[in-house]
Amino acid sequence: MxxxxxxxxxxxxxxxxxxxxxxxxxxxxxxxxxxxxxxxPVPDTRGEGGSPPPRTDEEWTSQARSILLRQLALGPRSRHQLLQKLAEREVPPAIATALLDRFEEVQLIDDAEFARMWVRTRTAAKALSRYSLRRELADKGIEPDLAEEALQQVTDEDEHLQARDVVRRKLRSSADLSDRAVRDKEVRRLVGVLARKGYNPGAAFSIVKEVLADTGTPD
Structure with a gap:
């Protein structure tokens, strides 16, 4: 081939x-x-037992500062509220305290001003009594003397007029108050409204009776 x-x-x-x-x-x-x-091979930066390496004080401080600034950007906060937030993120207590002290020095944290603001806004929005406001300030970690100073913005007369306004707004225009049973039921309901805002039952009852008297409702 x-x-x-x-x-x-x-x-x-x-x-x-x-x-x-x-x-x-x-x-x-x-x-x-x-x-x-x-x-x-990738360097093993884990600590003993495979856990992340411990953070330095500088790293903790940087993280804590970021947490505080984010919280304050959302609105005023008391020192106690901010301390709780840092504790939730497991920031070491010594670092948290030092940083909160520094924020107070530069007036980024001011519990006295926070308390005054809280009283003004909660009074305007919710018509709360001083009793309720005092309790709320305590929950925010405000010292009693700062709370009492802030509560001086609301006088006895302010509180009384505020309660009367609440009753007038909550009074049911459709209720037949000439009927004794209906009137008594409405009185109890309105006293309950004021009680939930922190007014003691005796004062609440008197204020409700005043408002009903102003409307010409027979006693």
């Missing part, structure tokens, strides 16, 4: 040499892929 020898010698055109070289290159590439250099 043309192009081949009778005893099986390879073709004279060199195709066998080229095929051999191609196979050799393929084997070398496969070997290189299979035995490539291992990836460099």
């Amino acid at each position: 043309v192009g081949s020898s009778a005893d099986g010698d390879p073709p004279a055109d060199g195709s066998a040499d080229r095929a051999g070289r191609s196979q050799g290159r393929s084997r070398r590439r496969n070997t290189a892929r299979g035995s490539g250099a291992a990836a460099a």
